[in-house]
Amino acid sequence: MLHGIGGSWRSWQTILDDLAAQRDVIAVDLPGFGNTPPLVGPVTMATLADAVTDFLKEHDLLGIDAVGSSMGARLVLELARRGGVLGAVVSLDPGGFWQGWEIPVFYHSVALSTKLVRALQPVMPAVTGNPVTRTLLLAQFSAHPWKVPAHVALDEMRSFAQAPSFDELLNDLAYGKVQQGARQGSISAPLVIGWGRQDYVCLPSQSKLALEKFPDARLYWFDQCGHFPQWDQPAEATRLILAATAGHDFSDAEIAQRASKATRSKPASKVAVAAGVAALVFGALWLLKKK
Structure with a gap:
């Protein structure tokens, strides 16, 4: 399980117990x-991928199935591309497939949030x-951020604030080497x-480029879900991970197991996003005034 930028192993705590009931x-x-010290030297996606590969070799874990979130989702795609490192891979809302105006929007919105x-x-x-x-x-x-457990949000915000490699890696994610793809059949x-x-961090439209670069991948959509399926749809994310790592030929309906549209409440994500943007603006003004 490879977390996103600023996160830690605790980013997965909403689904760890359910996964551990059926997997190591x-x-x-x-x-x-x-709690892991920074790399010695440059911090990039490439050096992180090298570090993970070395870790797997050291512990005789080459070929292990892997799940990544956000930056970690891009990392597992990179490791899958290299070949001989991982087994089955689940990549949840991977970064690195933004283009044009999406790049500065991603960088500055996340930098300001941090x-x-x-x-x-x-x-x-x-x-x-x-x-x-x-x-x-x-x-x-x-x-639906109001549903995220308070202790999960606090752990994530503590980790964001204390991560020494955050700024350098954020810059590499946005402006570093473009993610390479893997030819079909590889x-x-x-x-x-x-x-x-x-997802308002890695926009859903970016999935098109992700599939162009990784044509062997299957795309699964989470409804009523933002950047972290393990937060917004933990049971669904667990089912997807277990099915994919078991090599099952699953259908989307089997993973989703959603109630009918008539019984579902409408998502309030647009209201939440507008409020969040306003909070970022006011936060930025407050920080400038403080300076």
């Missing part, structure tokens, strides 16, 4: 995040503990890319 699970802190998170650390327990302020804080990342193990339809 290894959730790591990548170098420069959580500055705000760092500034709010003294009051972060109160912010994440209240559904209203939690919604403002996580609007860019979740389709990846024989199961490869599934899952994407939230309400």
Whole structure:
């Protein structure tokens, strides 16, 4: 299990127990995040991929199935592309497939969010503990942030603020080397890319380029879901991971198991996103004034 930028192994805590009931699970802190020291030298997607490969070799884990989220989702795609490193791969809302105007929007929105998170650390327990302020804080990342458990949000915000490799890796994600693809037929193990339809970090339209670069991949859509399926649709994400890593020929309906449209509540993601954007603007003004 490979977390996203700024995260740690705790990013997976909403689904770890359910996965561990049926699999042996290894959730790591990548170098420069959580409790793992930073890499010596440049911090890039390439050097992170090298570090993960070395870790797997050292522990005799080459060929292990892997799940990645966001930056970690791009990382598992890179490792799958290299060949001989991983088995089945599930890539949840991978970064690295933005183009044109999407690049600065991604970089500056995430950079601003992180500055705000760092500034709010003294009051972060109160912010994440209240559904209203939690919604403002996580609007860019979740389709229904008020439902994200308070302790999960607090763990993630603490990790974001304390990650020494965050800034360097964010720059590489946005402006570094473009993600290479894998020619069709070169990846024989199961490869599934899952994407939230309400993802406002890695836009759903970016899935087209992801599939062009990884034509062996199967695309799965999470409805009513933002950037982190393990937060917004934990049971569905668990079913997808278990099915993909078991090599099952599953249908989308089997994984989704959704109620009928008549019984579903309408997502309030647009309201949440608007509120979150407003919070970012006010946060930026506050930070500038503080300077």
